[in-house]
Amino acid sequence: MSEYKSKEQSKKIYRYKHEGQTTTDLAAATTIVLTALTCNTTEDNAGADEAELRIWSDNNFQSHRKDMDKGDVWNLNIRPTFSYRVKIELWDLDNPGFPLYDDHDHLGTVIINPDQPNGTGTFTQDGADYRIDWIPG
Secondary structure (H helix, E strand, O other), rough: OOOOOOOOHHOOOEEEOOOOOEEEOOOEEEEEEEEEEEEOOOOOOOOOEEEEEEEHHHOOOEEEEEEEOOOOEEEEOOEEEEEOOEEEEEEEOOOOOOOOOOEEEEHHHHHHOOOOOOOEEEEEEHHHHHEEEEEOO
């Protein structure tokens, strides 16, 4: 591993695999605050979505659930700390068993990089329309 002779020396070195290659990325830890998830349109035709946020910050995972209907705002206050990226998936957890056989629906994925301390992402798959907002932590 190379030696770094600058301010970068105090930063952690992270290695991750991408398409079979190992890349070294110097990055300081970043914290953001996921502030709100807003439901503009549900995926379910009748009633609320059983929303589940799945959040990976680097190699850390957490999930959160809440029933959401059109017009609902979920105040999150979730504070992931990361160096590489935050990956957020939104799912509608349906009833995959008898009698409905309605499998869980992936409503979309948002990726947040360290150079995006403020932002908005959308989840618009499978007829849904949700927005997630974040600010610096």
